[in-house]
Amino acid sequence: MRGGARPLRVLIWHVHGSWTTAFVQGRHTYLVPVLPDRGPDGRGRARTWDWPASVREVTPEQLGASATGGGDVRPDVVVLQRPHEAALLREWTGLRAGVDVAAVYVEHDSPREHAVRSRHPLAGGLVHDDDGSGGRPVPVPVVHVTHFNALMWDCGDAPTRVVEHGVVDPGHLATGERASLAVVVNEPVRRWRVAGTDLVVDLARRVPLDVYGMGMDALQQAAPHLAGHLHEDLPQARMHAEVARHRAYFHPYRWTSLGLALVEAMTMGLPVLALATTAAPESVPPEAGFLSTDPAALERTAQRWLADPAEARERGLAAREHALRRFGLARFLADWDDVLDDITGGAGVQQ
Incomplete structure (x- = not known):
């Protein structure tokens, strides 16, 4: 992506506000699901962070219509952050993460239990039970936010890499008063x-x-x-x-x-x-x-x-x-462009 590939339509749930604030500063269009109650699966745009206009709220109905009709909110890639989001994608759009649309999973956390025995939910890939594939797992890359997390999680055969945090520079604000x-x-x-x-x-x-x-x-x-x-x-x-x-x-x-x-x-x-x-x-x-x-x-x-x-x-x-x-924003976004380029082959939105 550093070489100038087309921007992408990136479907991503609003889960971690601070991390997402940095992520959506890139050159892509970011599709953020919104539900009427703005609950955990549909928070929409942030209300306490400043997000750019390239972040678009999309309803499940809009996503579903675009998935079948090729509308302007059909994602080129989905960034998963919780195990059940692949099922939400399938329910709302009929698209299978890693099969019909490119997918990557961001693991924000350290293992919650004993690290030595903590097998990641995507260690064996995603299984789409009713897709006619006989339940064969689909490998989805896992991106960790620290090398410590990558070391502690057992991700099995899943492709893994680390993209360390990036933040929007608020400026040298410290007064220490x-x-x-x-x-x-x-x-x-x-x-x-x-x-x-x-x-x-x-x-x-x-x-x-x-x-x-x-x-x-x-x-x-x-x-x-x-x-x-x-x-x-x-x-x-x-x-x-x-x-x-x-x-x-x-x-x-x-x-x-x-x-x-x-x-x-x-x-x-x-x-x-x-x-x-x-x-x-x-x-x-x-x-x-x-x-x-x-x-x-x-x-x-x-x-x-x-x-x-x-x-x-x-x-x-x-x-x-x-x-x-x-932890500069430019490095963070460039690293993520590399990830997205790798999993989509650089095929983004026609301009």
Whole structure:
């Protein structure tokens, strides 16, 4: 695709807003399913992120009509992100992922259970039971967002590759004016130990911090001492502006994929405190932050940065330089163009 192949019609469900925000900045037309209730299978365009006009909402009926009549929303490729989306595609359009339309599966997460025994849902390919093929599996490439995830998942014979995160550069927003930490986490109570919420609740008794994300009411009930420091699902631009006022970003996750909020914080110029788990050690260089599996060591570093804004600022500048180099949008989109070109053969929309 770097060589100038035609743009594609890319069908993709709105699942992970931050990741999708970067993905839809490319040169293609992005077809995003929408349902009347805007539930998980039809959220449509984002409401708290800024998406370009090339993102089009499409109903199942529109997709079905185009699939049979060759309309302008018939996808050239489908980007799957959840195991059941292939069945939705078949139900809505009659198209079989990987057979009638090119398909790729993005795995955003680390294995939820024991990594050694975690076989990926697409490890054996997609099986379309009633297509007359005798139930033969169709291989669909799996794209991981970190090398850690690719290592931990057993993807069997499925073709795999890694396209690391990319983010839209919000600019060097960090001011560090607030001697406190910022944490971004969605559903912190439901994901208590996975997201390290217990560490946040404990640290907040001794270190000033604010938490941003969805599910803050439940967190306030679980940790009343955080009242006044919780911010529910702010629009992205406003959240960036608020997070940038803090002295540093705290990433307390024990076992998840690399959080895009961490990458965004570095891009804004914030230094990072993080658990040295999953992909964080290979994503945050020493000059850009401090990583440890010892919460006490993280707390000592936090206290030092709160007392020394100059050090925090210097590390934040290093974090931004690293993030722009490694997680820049141009690299991310070019890598994805290569993936899409490989699976479609470069055959896109006639202009």
